[in-house]
Amino acid sequence: MGRSFLEGNEAIGWGALAAGCNFFAGYPITPATTVFNTMLQLLPPRGGTCLQGEDEIASIGFCLGASMAGHKAMTATSGPGISLYSEQISFAIGSEIPLVIVNVQRLGPSTGSATKGADGDIQFMRWGSSSGQPVIVLAPSDVADCFLLTMRAFNLAETYRCPVFVAANKEISMTRESVDLNALTPPRVIGRSTADPDKDFLPFAVPEDSLTPDFLPIGGKTLVRQTSSTHGPDGYITTEPELIEKNQERLQAKLEKEVASFTYFQQTGPAQGSTLILTYGVTARAARDAVSALNQDGDRAAVLDLKTLWPVPEALIIERSKAFDRILVVEMNLGQYVREIQRILPNKKVGFLGRMNGELIQPQGIREAVRHG
């Protein structure tokens, strides 16, 4: 089979389809619009639904409704749209509604630059909703990742009943690349764990061996309640501190305790040495180029490209950084994920290289930062 010449956003669309996505809603915004265009080509002719909402709030709201009716839903936007999504994201977190959110990041703040890339929403995706409860964020570094991580995002959204971000960047989403999708090894497609419709159903009751409630769709034989209010297992509002606490702790634990089972990464270069470059997204590509040149010059540097950003894969980072003298965090912002690395590696020398001018970080700059850090 041959290769295709696809941009990241098209691969996200095909990945969604391969993962069983049958509902998409979005509002046009550069650089995410081509995800919408792709879904409009893919879903309606196959019996799925692709809608253009009157705004971002409506678009994600459509997705939440469809997801509660049992559909696999996705939306796509950029920073300004994520801002508008915020409270709906909180709803999806607190009320455990599976959803994939593609954030094709562009240079902010605010309207910023529609056609310039950045990774400026890395902390925003994690913390930009009320309550501080966790979400999952996956970061693709190329077109193949766009396809695979979108599939994984669906699997995770379904497994943990939560919103999952695909943290793309204009530089991947709107860059065409030769890619052989058939040569990839796609993950097995996973659906929601469903409750037995013939047994008594409590919409937020958690089975003994899990931290995630079993699902039944709105519209089935069994009546289903969904609510954005603080609720007990029955889906009715509660003010009972014990119930509330248990639920809050579960929402946190169901993702943070499980991150080891969805820690995706790619390490390049020696397993031990001088500098371990910690990076993600499109910057990982420049870092790999830098490391290959550095290795040729005898410098034992390596790259750890984190594809799971949130929850922070702490075990992996601690483990992989042990064999290096120093860490260099490189990201397309002025210092966001580096805060997490400093937090979990308090005794390590952690350097930082960031850039936020709409241009890619160059391999040359990374090489210099490794050499002179």
Next chain:
Amino acid sequence: MDSLLNTHRPPVFCPGCAHDKVVRGLDKAFVNLDLSGDRIAIVSDIGCSGLFDTFFNTHALHGLHGRALTYATGIKMARPDLKVVVTMGDGGLGIGGAHVLSACRRNLDLTLLVLNNFNYGMTGGQCSSTTPPGAQVGSGFLNRLERPLEICEVAGGAGAPFVRRLSSYDPELVAVIQEALEFDGFSLLDIRGLCPGRYTKRNKQTPKDIQAELDRLPDLSFYQQQNARAEYGSHYRQEAGRLQAAEAPLQIETSCTPPGSGRQEVVILGSAGQRIVTAGELLGLAGMSAGLHATQKNDYPITVMKGHSISECILSSEAIGYTGLDAPSVVLALGPEGAAKRKRMLKELPSASLVLKAAGIELPECKARIAELDFKALQVKSQDFALASLALLAGANRVLNLDMLKAALHFRFKGKALEGSLALVERIASQESPAFS
């Protein structure tokens, strides 16, 4: 069919609250239509009307303020067989205005009950989108400055085919709700009633006053005919049913041999209308036809018909990491806007770079070799400058060769467009170009 009221959770409204009447009216309408709870989804907004879902044994979704219609739209599109009922107050109406208008324009089969009691009950009686200017409310003088929203007129104007206003105390309440539920399309009921907990504490209002006000307002029945049209969901499925499923992405097999190895960066600088992006794509496809890795990145302003158009392409025998430009091997300077946009890059070009420029393009001082192309003499029009330049490169085995370019044209074009482009490429590639001498 029995009542769908949840006997474990009876309504908890203030004594005399009009919402109570609507809860019972809605239940009667469900019963009359012989609907079981599993065939209904109640989507409720925020405020006292947001409690509706808890009083019924039906499917239920209670979400964010003003957004009830958005969830209802998703549910109805996913499950067209369900009766989807949305309850919101005059508060939700205001904050969710854009969704109300869009629901009217869409005509998806939802039933929206606006429980209009002229103020925000739950938060302490502040003014809402329907508070009369003369009322005493919890927002001080602010309601005196605004006009109340006549939602039915707005909804009718926005295309809702079924709009009615009525009193919670109207003996026809059940019949009207029933009619709205049965209507195949978007229906909006402006149901007005008393809020003794807040509003009527400071404002004299009786069911009679409400009825008198309603009687004064103009008739709305003409909207049903004026706005009659296909229901959104069935129309959507009908349109979608006519579409062909998109083909899988084009697959490029390796069929040619590249002229060399290593990384080649090509930048095409032009202006809108010069088919710069298409040329970049052709170059990528040409590279792939020879087994090379390829990337393409474009840069153009939001204006489509004018301004710069730039395509940056990389072809490489190795996997491509960094997709930015390192040292462009070839720059095609074909339009003034593109060249002006990349002045800095042009200035810094290394001596190994080759710049092919169209006549009249101004370039800054640089170390690269510059050759001017006389497209006029070659009889090539501006929109073909880019393809002709690729043909010249191919003819000289620089970056790509003729086999690769032809393969790309076959991948990209069909019929007349293919014939025309092939003819152009053959003609230009056979020219001896001084650029490569």
